[in-house]
Ligand code: BG6
């Protein structure tokens with residue numbers, strides 16, 4: 001039985017993946033770089049500078065470390081500006097009833113997000129109290145697909161890997177969950193999540209084998 005659920009945040013609990021995309025789109029457009037939703041799938045789950053590298057590689061552009069940091073900062077500024085307007089409509093449909101259902105079943109929950117802005121998002125949408133642990137990009141050394149973030153999430157809940165299940169919208173995140181020895185449900189279209197054995201686009205359809213109290 002499952003005792004804990006570890007959620008990625010952007011693109012899983014909230015639609016902030018859209019704002020990450022728009023942040024990079026602004027930087028790309030300003031520089032005449034090609035960037036679209038398809039390329040953006042490679043930016044999911046990976047840290048700021050690694051996301052930029054995906055775009056640079058796609059455009060065969062080489063930059064100095066200093067320039068990379070400047071563009072990554074610029075994207076984060078745009079992203080944080082967009083965050084000022086987030087509201088209940090940015091929460092993935094069905095997520096709140098799903099979290100309530102898990103809480104009522106005594107399931108422990110954690111957020112495991114690569115983002116350094118994750119706590120800002122959770123607080124702005126009043127979601128923090130659902131989670132027994134929040135692990136963010138500030139708490140890890142090795143990014144997804146390394147398992148560190150999920151191992152930390154499970155440990156913070158006092159659980160082992162085989163007691164946890166992960167929800168992820170990033171291929172890097174699905175790989176990280178598997179590397180942590182956890183089952184993972186992909187959120188989004190299966191075509192973008194080749195490592196996920198199961199994908200959902202709707203939380204109402206999720207059946208988790210939980211122990212009823
Ligand atoms: C992840 C997003 O959750 O956070 C990535 O999927 C993003 O797109 C990463 O690059 C890092 O976020 P931030 O907010 O720290 O730049």
Ligand code: MG
Nearest residue numbers: 008010011169
């Ligand atoms: Mg994500």
